[in-house]
Amino acid sequence: MSAPTDRPAPPPTALTIAGTDSGGGAGLAADLRTFFACGVHGLAAVTAVTVQNSLGVTGFTEIPADVVAGQIRSVAEDIGVGAAKTGMLASAEIIHAVAEACRDVGIGGAGPTPFVVDPVAASMHGDPLLRENALDALRTELFPLATLLTPNLDEVRLLTGIDVRDRSDQRRAAQLLHALGPKWVLVKGGHLWTDPDCVDLLHDGREFIELPGPRFPTQHTHGSGDTLASATAAALVKGADMVEAVRYGKAFVVRAVHDAYPLGAGIGPVSAFWRLAPEAAQVEPGES
Ligand SMILES: Nc1ncnc2c1ncn2[C@@H]1O[C@H](COP(=O)(O)OP(=O)(O)OP(=O)(O)O)[C@@H](O)[C@H]1O
Numbered sequence: 400m401s402a403p404t405d406r407p408a409p410p411p412t413a414l415t416i417a418g419t420d421s422g423g424g425a426g427l428a429a430d431l432r433t434f435f436a437c438g439v440h441g442l443a444a445v446t447a448v449t450v451q452n453s454l455g456v457t458g459f460t461e462i463p464a465d466v467v468a469g470q471i472r473s474v475a476e477d478i479g480v481g482a483a484k485t486g487m488l489a490s491a492e493i494i495h496a497v498a499e500a501c502r503d504v505g506i507g508g509a510g511p512t513p514f515v516v517d518p519v520a521a522s523m524h525g526d527p528l529l530r531e532n533a534l535d536a537l538r539t540e541l542f543p544l545a546t547l548l549t550p551n552l553d554e555v556r557l558l559t560g561i562d563v564r565d566r567s568d569q570r571r572a573a574q575l576l577h578a579l580g581p582k583w584v585l586v587k588g589g590h591l592w593t594d595p596d597c598v599d600l601l602h603d604g605r606e607f608i609e610l611p612g613p614r615f616p617t618q619h620t621h622g623s624g625d626t627l628a629s630a631t632a633a634a635l636v637k638g639a640d641m642v643e644a645v646r647y648g649k650a651f652v653v654r655a656v657h658d659a660y661p662l663g664a665g666i667g668p669v670s671a672f673w674r675l676a677p678e679a680a681q682v683e684p685g686e687s
């Protein structure tokens with residue numbers, strides 16, 4: 400085959416700033432898989448390497464903070480970042496370096512690049528992914544830069560002290576978190592076991608938008624939060640507004656949870672494979 404003379408236009412890009420999961424279910428692997436499935440070229444700044452399988456996380460080591468920041472600056476200067484998304488940030492030092500690098504290259508805050516901050520604190524097995532002293536750095540350094548903050552209910556409890564038991568608690572938590580500086584907050588409802596509608600609540604300081612979805616009776620939801628945030632970031636790169644982008648992210652993750660598969664003896668991952676089916680390739684943000 401001869402080399403093409405007309406090269407295709409490059410696809411949009413999105414950057415994940417996250418830790419690795421050796422089991423391939425969550426973190427960096429889930430983010431890059433979701434970007435790929437959405438037709439977005441994934442860029443990666445690795446923050447930590449975890450020792451992890453379907454049964455839990457038995458350890459992790461952090462990447463030096465200057466190397467994390469270097470990865471962000473390197474791809475921003477050369478390739479360009481259409482949107483960025485954080486996952487596991489591990490330590491206050493890394494959070495500080497990420498915030499500084501993101502500010503410098505226009506990610507989040509007053510910059511042009513949408514920034515989805517998933518304040519990952521622990522794995523779904525309850526194993527810590529963030530040093531205990533790092534919560535304040537998340538609140539004060541990263542949240543004010545976030546275009547969208549996507550806590551789950553355990554993270555809400557850690558960050559606000561609110562133990563969400565119903566939709567009115569979910570609203571109260573969204574208000575408190577919005578006051579910390581993000582433009583939008585999405586309080587995810589996956590852990591609100593009493594809610595059959597699995598409502599994720601989106602808030603911008605004025606309105607509350609409820610995003611219901613079916614709750615599937617499966618334990619295999621590893622990586623669902625990463626997948627939701629990455630699909631939302633992918634939609635933002637493609638020009639969707641926030642409400643449209645989060646609706647797309649939710650529709651994406653609902654399909655991914657529906658198709659989740661067992662892997663190993665514990666909790667299996669959600670699946671982005673559905674997006675590669677020919678009929679699914681037609682679904683774009685705003686059409687889901
Ligand atoms: N059993 C389920 N059926 C359908 N959707 C689900 C289910 N569990 C979670 N979700 C959806 O998946 C997304 C992530 O939800 P969740 O609140 O569990 O976040 P998370 O704890 O960060 O995810 P995880 O820890 O599994 O990666 C949300 O959109 C939520 O509504």
Ligand SMILES: Cc1ncc(COP(=O)(O)O)c(N)n1
Pocket residue numbers: 417418419420425426427449451486487519521522523524528620621622623624625
């Ligand atoms: C590297 C890394 N990042 C994020 C998660 C959270 O995902 P989950 O809550 O599904 O365990 C994880 N387990 N590992």
